[in-house]
Amino acid sequence: MSRWILVGVLWLAGASAAFAIDQEIAFSDPSMNTRYLSLIREIRCPKCLNESIADSDAPVAADLRREVRRLMGDGKSDDDIKDFLSARYGDFVLYRPRVSETTWALWAGPFVFLVIGGIVFWRIVRSRLGQPLDDEESAA
Amino acid sequence: MWRYARYAIPVAIFVAIGGFFYRGLGLNPNDVPSALVGKPMPKFSLPTVTDPDATITSDALQGKVALVNVWGTWCIECRHEHGFLVQLAQAGVPIYGLNLRDDRASAMSWLAQLGNPYVTSGFDPKGVAAVDWGVTGAPETFLIGRDGNVIFKHISPMTPQVWRHDFLPLVEEQCRAGGCEFLAAAGGR
Structure with missing residues (x-):
């Protein structure tokens, strides 16, 4: 009810x-x-x-x-x-x-930036993987 | 040298975005591109302002280089452009009116008082033909080409500057084949 x-x-x-x-x-x-x-x-x-x-x-x-x-x-x-x-x-x-030749960049843009961001993130993570922990973290 | 290259990236992004914003400052947000430019003018059939029994149809404009001007007595800027429209009409430019969301009595007294620059004006109190023409308000002026296509659309009042700068070159192009007796009187070559 x-x-x-x-x-x-x-x-x-x-x-x-x-x-x-x-x-x-x-x-x-x-x-x-x-x-x-x-x-x-x-x-x-x-x-x-x-x-x-x-x-x-x-x-x-x-x-x-x-x-x-x-x-x-x-x-x-x-x-x-x-x-x-x-x-x-x-x-x-x-x-x-609508997706057309003038608007495709608008629609694809966010995904392009997502991919770029993902690559940057992955590279930063990978470069830090081999590094030792810093003092504070290893003390804890 | 290359160690510092990455510091240039944010600066480059800033400059690029700033460039877009700077460009945007100079654009008129009311300049909505017309979807009709380059396409055949929309068909219409309307009673005229001065005579409810007479009809004006888009066929009347076919094969002519002409202006279609959207106006209404409620529209202050229409009053502003009206004097110049009368001048253009005196020079012989065929101007067809589209009277928008108006009442007939006011429209007729407006034309009697301020002069009538229109060959005829279609009476469109509900804005039905106006939607077909993609009209957003008044005043708006369309240039119709000899082939019956919409050549150009101008939103906001028609002024001598707008006529010389935006319309005349297009009118001259349309009139190359001849048949525009008004051209010299309206400032063209």
Whole structure:
């Protein structure tokens, strides 16, 4: 029982986020609504730069939310909707940019640095392996 | 000599990152590259501002070198650029308006008061065509080429400097085949 109350409270918490920006729940189907709310968090407002269209009250963000609702209502997938928006506003509007010739460095960068860090770490450890312990440690 | 080389590594990293930051300081974060440049202009069909029964479609722009200017009476910077748009129109530059999120009465009195530089203005109170055009706000000005492609997009007011520096060279290129009677009057060659 208490679990269902918790579920209800969490669901309402999500719904109140929708209320905050658009005054009404986008979809009566909760799973569609959840999908909608997570999708608009992944789309960047092209006018206000550091806000998603879920957070921004700029007119263009409201228009894009309306387009997302319309496309979802037409049964389009998340990928279709992202294609639609990036064809008009560029990769810029996707908070999770796709891998392309301009973004591969962005995606590969962290792994490159991880490998470099790993090599440095390994070399330091290896160079110290042969050394005797220093005075303090050998005294203990 | 090589013993000290590794001390140069952090300095090099610092210089590289500093270089990126320094470059970033000079960039305008509102300069969002348009996804439409080099692509065919989006199709649209809208009622006009001055006559709800008349329609303006993208076909009207096909085959012309023309400007598409996004405006609205709520937009302060549109008022700032309006005088220069009127001058361009007087020189003969075809400017098509996209009136965004406005009401018809205000838009009509704006045009009556400040002059109407537009061949026609499409009326888009909900911003439906604006989304297809990747419009983020107003004012924005697109240059449409003879082949119907979007050649250039400028966000923020059109000024004589922007026209001379950013638009004219592209307009001249588009007009090489002739047919731009306005070119000389608008400052071009």
